[in-house]
Amino acid sequence: MPYRAESDALDAPIRILLITSRETRRWVIPKGNTPSGVAAHRAAAIEAEEEAGVLGAVCPTPIGSYRYRKRRSNGASLMVDVEVFPLAVSRELPKWKESRERERRWFGLAEAADAVEEEDLRELIGSFNASEFKAAARRETLLDAVVQKSRISNMFGWFQRLLPRQGNFFDLFEAHVKTVVAGADALTRLLHDGDHREDHIREVIERENDADEIIRQILREVRQTFLTPFDRSAIISLIGSMDDSIDEMQAAVAAISLYDVTDFEQEMKDMAAIIVDCTRVLAEAMPLLRDVAGNAKRLHELTERLVRMEGHADDIHKVGLKAAFTRFGPHDPMAFIVRREIFNHLERIVDAIEDVANEIDGIVVEHA
Numbered sequence: 001m002p003y004r005a006e007s008d009a010l011d012a013p014i015r016i017l018l019i020t021s022r023e024t025r026r027w028v029i030p031k032g033n034t035p036s037g038v039a040a041h042r043a044a045a046i047e048a049e050e051e052a053g054v055l056g057a058v059c060p061t062p063i064g065s066y067r068y069r070k071r072r073s074n075g076a077s078l079m080v081d082v083e084v085f086p087l088a089v090s091r092e093l094p095k096w097k098e099s100r101e102r103e104r105r106w107f108g109l110a111e112a113a114d115a116v117e118e119e120d121l122r123e124l125i126g127s128f129n130a131s132e133f134k135a136a137a138r139r140e141t142l143l144d145a146v147v148q149k150s151r152i153s154n155m156f157g158w159f160q161r162l163l164p165r166q167g168n169f170f171d172l173f174e175a176h177v178k179t180v181v182a183g184a185d186a187l188t189r190l191l192h193d194g195d196h197r198e199d200h201i202r203e204v205i206e207r208e209n210d211a212d213e214i215i216r217q218i219l220r221e222v223r224q225t226f227l228t229p230f231d232r233s234a235i236i237s238l239i240g241s242m243d244d245s246i247d248e249m250q251a252a253v254a255a256i257s258l259y260d261v262t263d264f265e266q267e268m269k270d271m272a273a274i275i276v277d278c279t280r281v282l283a284e285a286m287p288l289l290r291d292v293a294g295n296a297k298r299l300h301e302l303t304e305r306l307v308r309m310e311g312h313a314d315d316i317h318k319v320g321l322k323a324a325f326t327r328f329g330p331h332d333p334m335a336f337i338v339r340r341e342i343f344n345h346l347e348r349i350v351d352a353i354e355d356v357a358n359e360i361d362g363i364v365v366e367h368a
Contacts, residue, residue: 001029001063002054002087003128004106008182010174010283014129016112017089019052020103027105027115031082041270044085052104053096056089057188059277060270060316061309063128066120084124088276090189129284169221169229170290176214176242177279177286183207183249184279184349188272190253191264201253208250215243229289230363238359242282244352249275252345259338267320268339271346274313278353281306285360296368299360306357313350317343 002017018027030051034043045058062083070080107115113125183204190200218239222232229235255261285302288295320343328336 001084001125001128002048002052002056002089004089008178010178010181010287014109015106016109016125016128017052017054017104017106018112018115019105022101025103026117027107027112029084029116029121039270040083041085041273042266044083045087048087049093050097051102053093053099054087054089055091055093056087057192057269057273057276058085058087059273059309060085061274061277061305061312063305064120064124066118066124068118068121082121084121086128086277086280088185088188088273088280090192129280169218169225169235170287172214172218172221173239173242173286173289176211176218176239177282179207179211179214180242180246180249181279181283183211183246184272184275187249187253188269188276190256191269191272194262197256197262201257204249204253208246211243211246215239230367234359234363234366238356238363241352241355241359244355245349248345248349248352252342252349255338255341255345259341261338261342264342265320265324265339267316267323268342268346270316271313271320271343271350274309274316275346275349275353278306278309278350281309282353282356289360289363292364292367296364299364303357303361303364307354310350310354310357313347317347 004015004017005012006015016029019030020026021028030044030048032043032047032051034040038046039060041058041060041062045056048054048056048058062085065081065083067079067081070078109125109128113122116122116125186200186203186207190197190204193200218235222228222235230238281302285299288299288302292299321340324336324339324343328339
């Protein structure tokens with residue numbers, strides 16, 4: 001499922017790329033059979049390039065599956081199960097293999113859901129980055145509600161200034177996760193685009209510096225604020241876990257720069273794709289903390305997905321390490337040590353994001 005955000009803002013609308021089928025010309029997502037020996041998510045990326053002309057980071061963890069009935073050339077109409085992998089589009093090709101056979105078009109989530117025929121696919125698209133949860137997250141304050149209900153004039157805004165200081169934690173949480181999303185995107189570009197590696201390395205470092213400044217602001221708020229939305233230790237643990245993830249991104253690009261690594265194993269690219277999708281999920285979850293009780297169900301769904309992706313990343317990490325040892329260990333141990341370090345940084349990024357998920361679950365349990 002190729003997707004992109006309309007801007008860098010956390011609440012930026014998500015768009016989905018659909019293509020027309022060859023025969024019926026209905027709107028579908030790129031799909032096809034998995035060749036022998038090719039991982040399912042890699043096969044999905046190949047189909048996206050051939051059928052839709054898009055390239056990007058495809059997450060090895062599927063967001064779900066759907067069924068549809070496919071008519072064979074022999075006349076049989078059989079049910080087919082389709083796993084759906086999110087692909088963060090970084091490039092659109094002007095010409096591609098099936099450009100003369102298909103039309104492609106970007107849709108908003110609601111439009112894309114309406115355009116497809118398969119009910120299960122419609123639900124997957126609708127829940128990919130549900131706008132209703134973002135709207136619910138923007139809960140008005142008690143004073144806002146009183147003013148609206150009672151029609152009290154804004155001249156009484158001075159009353160709000162007499163209330164104990166409450167801080168702007170949610171704005172800072174969302175600002176920090178924005179740096180994490182941007183850092184993950186730059187890291188993935190580094191692993192796929194060797195021609196501009198210095199720019200990608202520099203961006204990750206700059207994003208990590210931005211995150212450090214936000215951490216300092218949050219720690220000041222914790223010390224100076226009378227009323228905090230959650231327990232102070234929960235706030236520190238939450239933001240600390242988020243900061244650990246971008247710290248490890250910075251450590252990964254530092255190792256890549258130090259050892260001048262220019263070629264990357266497919267398992268590294270797959271782990272980076274998982275990281276990109278993890279940060280997308282975090283970007284949806286963070287605004288929902290503004291109303292934990294109202295958004296508890298969705299928050300649990302998102303954290304459950306993060307935990308599942310972390311487990312998948314662990315499996316890829318093991319496979320990648322074994323392949324690297326087989327390739328380099330016997331005759332070039334230093335090359336293996338370098339790749340092991342990069343693999344370990346990538347694993348620690350996902351581990352830190354899982355820690356964020358656990359912190360969010362703890363907040364949900366405590367406050368919902």
